[in-house]
Amino acid sequence: MLRHQNGSLLQLEDAEIYYQVSGSPTGHPLLLLHGGLGSLEDFSAIAGSISEHFFVIAVDLRGHGRSTLGRKPLSYLQHQLDIQALIAHLNLNEYSVLGFSDGGIVGYRLAIENAAIRALVTxxxxxxxxxxxxxxxxxxxxxxxxxxxxxxDAPRKYSELNPHGNFAELVQSCTRLWTDLGPSGYPGDAIARIQCPTLILRGDSDFLLSLEEAADAQTMINGASLGNIPFCSHAAIEESPDIAARLICDFLNEPRKRHTDT
Known part of the structure; x- marks a missing residue:
């Protein structure tokens, strides 16, 4: 299980970003980026399987978990900049990214801009x-x-992790982030610039990411693979952890692009 313990804080200009490391110190670095209004504990159900293979860096996104919200407007671009600052702080030369929901959107943005990413799973x-x-x-x-x-239990859990935070303010900030149609929001067609091996996963009944949208993303990203996990919805890593962990670990242990005719 992945829990908030023995972590560190990265001091940025206006916020503190909480992260903690686990797994094999000599393993390939793997960033875990959680979903909106969640925390690094989103990955608790699969953390044991992942930590056997990788040097895991689990992050609380700005405002979430034990990270502070800061003064800057919350956006996917700001999350991207925060993670890039953490990457530089940890001096990671090559790494992979596993992002769930909002964390996957940040993962797409990171992969568009950074050739150091060996593999991406969303x-x-x-x-x-x-x-x-x-x-x-x-x-x-x-x-x-x-x-x-x-x-x-969400407000209580948040206040326990972030006693100086404001849960209502965080929710309102996330709503603005989710509905941002500008360049600081969703990556859109820019995902076509992603070059690293990419695995796109979704739950079969995901009400936020349709099968059509996932298939379109697979078409946009050269060589991307798509997995549709049955009998679960949006939080597939929690609802079907055994299947999700196996797909994720198999792919990240041997990143590859799907063969296409083009």
């Missing part, structure tokens, strides 16, 4: 959005109250 991660999409209405309607109705 789980339930959108890459484009329109205000006409059904999921846009879902995301724009999230409030502190509606989130707490679905996850009653």
């Amino acid at each position: 789980v339930g991660a959108q890459w484009r959005i329109s205000d006409q999409d059904a999921c846009y209405e879902i995301l724009s309607g999230v409030t502190p109250e509606t989130w707490t109705e679905i996850f009653p």
Whole structure:
């Protein structure tokens, strides 16, 4: 299980980013980037399988878990810049990225810009959005109250990890991030510039990332592979951890591009 313990804080200009390392110190570095309104504990169900193979760096994104929100507006671009600062701080010359939901969106942005990424795995991660999409209405309607109705323990868990944080402010910041249609938001067609081996995973009933959207991403990224995990929804790594962990580890241990005719 992955829990908040024995971690470190990276001091940035306006925020502190919490991260902790585990696994094999001589293994290939693997960044774990969690989903919106979650924390590094999103990966608890698969952490044991992953840590056997890699030097794992699990991160709390800005405002989440034990990381502070800071003064800058929350955006996928800001998350990207924070992670790039952490990469530089840890002096990582080559690494892989596993991103769930929001973390996968950040992973796409990182892979577009950085040739040092050996492999990328995204789980339930959108890459484009329109205000006409059904999921846009879902995301724009999230409030502190509606989130707490679905996850009653969320405010308590957040305050335990981040006693000086403001849960309502974080939810409102995430809603603005999820509905950002500008260049600081979703990567869009720029994912076509990704060169590293990429595995796109989704739960068969994911209500945020449709099979069509995932298939379009596979088409956009040269040589990308697509996995549709049955009997689960958005949080496939929690709902079907054995299948998810096997796919992720098999791919990251031997990153490869899918053979295409073009």
